[in-house]
Amino acid sequence: MKGKNENKLDQLFKDGLSGSEDHFAFREEDWASMERLLDNKPSKKAVIRRIIYYSAAIAALLLLAVGLFFFNRSDKADQKKDQLAIKPKIKTDAPAPVQKNTDQNGQSIKDKDSVRNVNQGTENLAKNDINSNKGKTGSTSGITPGKHNQQNNIPVDQNPVNPNVPDNKTIKDSADKNKAVPSVDNNNNNAVDPSKLASKTDKIQNNLADNTTNPKQPDTTGSVTAPVQQTKKDKPSLKPILRTGPRFTLAILAAPDLNAVNSFNRNQVGTNFGFQLGVRLSKKLSISTGAAYAIKPYQASGSQYSSSIWQGKPSSDLPTNVAANCKVLDIPINLNYQFYSKGKNAFSLGSGLSSYIMLRENYHFDYAYGSGIPSYDIQIDNKNRHILGVFNLNATYERKINSKFSTIIQPYMKLPLTGIGNGRVDLKSTGVAVGVSWNINSVLRPK
C-alpha cells in the first residue's frame, strides 16, 4: 500500500484524530445507560420499539377477531334466511338482474372496473362489490325488508366456489346477454322513474319505498353469480405481476379522526384503526387496500340529515340537532405515487375510493322546545353500504426503522361522493394516521 502511506489527507486525519483520549470527560448519563444494559434492562428506545410492535400485533389480532365476528354472524344469518328463500326461482332467474344492475346503474359498473385493478384484495372486494349491488337493491325496500334482501344475498358471495359458477360460465354468459334486454323492462316496472334509479340510492329509496312487496325483488339474490365470474376471469391477468415479483407491505395504522358534516366548523373526534396491504407496481407507483374500523361521531342539523320521514315537512318541524355515532368498516383502494425518496425517508401522495360498510349507526334527534316533539334515538345495524362512495386523499411520510419495518405518518381526507349513512349526510373525515409498515417480502424472499 504505497499510496496509503503517502496520502496526505489520510495522514492529516490520522494525526488529527489519534491521541484524543483525554478529549472526553466521563459522563454519568452514559454510565447510567451502561448500567441499564448490564442489568439486562432494555434501553428506552427498545422499550418504545417493543411497545409499537406489541400494539401493532394486538391491533392486528383485534381486527382479525372483529372481522371474523362479523363474517360469522352474517354467515349464520344467511343459513336461516336460506331456508326461507325460494330457491328454484333464484337459480333460474339469477343472472339476469345483474346484467340489469350493471347496465342501469353506472356506479356499479365502476365498481367492477375497480375490482380489476385491485390485485390482492380482489376477493374481498369482489364480495363488497357484490354487497353493493345487493345493498343498493336491498335498501330500496325500507329497513326490515332491506335486511332480508341483504342477508339473502350473502350466501352467494361467501361461496365464490359455487359449483354452478365455473361449469356454466359460457352458458351463463350468453344467457346474460340474452336476458339483459327483458330485464331492463323488468327494472322499469319497479322504478317509478328509471332516470332517478340510475342516479342515487337515496332517491331509489324514496321511490321504491312502496314496492317492498314486489315479487321480483328477491331475484336480486342470484345476481351475485355474475360478478363472481368476472373476478375469476380477471385473476389470470394478475399473474404477470406476480411473476415479476411485486413488493408487498402490510401496514397497521391508527388515527384520530375529525368528522364533520358539510364544513369542518363543527367537528367531532372519532377513532380509526386498521390495516393496509400495499402492492408496489413500479418504483414509484403502488396500490394499497385494506380495512379499517372507524368510529365516527358527528353532529348535523335537521336539514342536513335527510330522512323520508320528514320529507315535505316545514323546516320548523325538523330536528334542531342530530347527534350521530357510526361504526364503519372502511375499505379503501388507493393508488399512491412516491414523489420523493432519499435514504430512510419517503414521501408519497395517494388517492382512491373507499367503501363504507356501516356496521352500526346510532342517531339522536333533538327538537326545538316549542315544537313539542320529544327527542328520540334510533339504531340501525348493518343496513347501509356505500360501495366506493368515498373519495380518499392522503399524503404519506414513511421512515425506515430497518429493512423490515418503517413508521408511517399519513394525513388523510375522506370526502363522500354519496350521502353517508341513514341520513345521507355529507360526512367528511380528516385526520392523521400513524402506524407501522412491515415489508412482507423480507420474509417471502428466501423461498
Next chain:
Amino acid sequence: MGEAELQQLIAGCLQQSRKDQKMLYKAFYGFAMSICLRYAGNRYEAAEIMNQGFLKVFTNLHKYDTGRPFIAWVGRIMMNTSVDYYRSNLKLSLNDDLDAAEDIGHDELPDQKLNYDDLLSMIQQLPNAYRTVFNLFAIEGFSHEEIATQLGISTGTSKSNLFKAREKLKIMVLNSGRLPDNGSEDIRHKIIAIGAISVGISHLIELIMR
C-alpha cells in the same frame, strides 16, 4: 493506570463487582469514545455503540488474553462493534474510476492546522459506508482486502467508498469544515418538498370548504 491496578480491576469485573465495572468504564471511557465517535454519525450514536462495546467487554472478559495489552483488546472490540452497528448500510456505491482513489490527497492541501473537533465533524458528515471504510483504511491501516472481508463487501466497493470519502473530505478540508452543496441542498430539497405539500393541502382544504 498501573498494570497491577488494571489487573485488579479486571479481576473485580470478573466477579461482577459493579464498582469495579464503573472504574474500568471510567478509565477507558475517553479511549473508547474517541474510537466510536470516528465511526458514528454523532455523539448519541457513539455513546450507544460504546456502551454496547463495553457490554461485550464485560461479558467476554474471561476470554481476554492477559498476555496482550488490554487497551488494544478494548479498542478492537469498539471498532468491531462500530462496524457491526452500521453493517446494514455499508453497501453503498460502486463503479467509479477506482484507481483514481489513490490520487486524491496527494496534491496540495492547505497547510493550515485543523483541530480535532473540525476533523471529527468532517468525518461524521460522511455517509456511514464511506466513513467506515475511511476509518478502517486510513486510520486503522487495514488493506482493502481485509476491509472487504470484515465488512462483507467487495474490494471494489471498499475502494470506491474510500475514493468517495477522500473526495468529500478533501472538499471539506479545502472549505475548512463543511460540505458546501450536498448537505444544504438536501435540506433545501426537503424544505421545498414539505412547503409544496403543505401549500397544496391547504389549497385543497380551502377548495373543499367552499
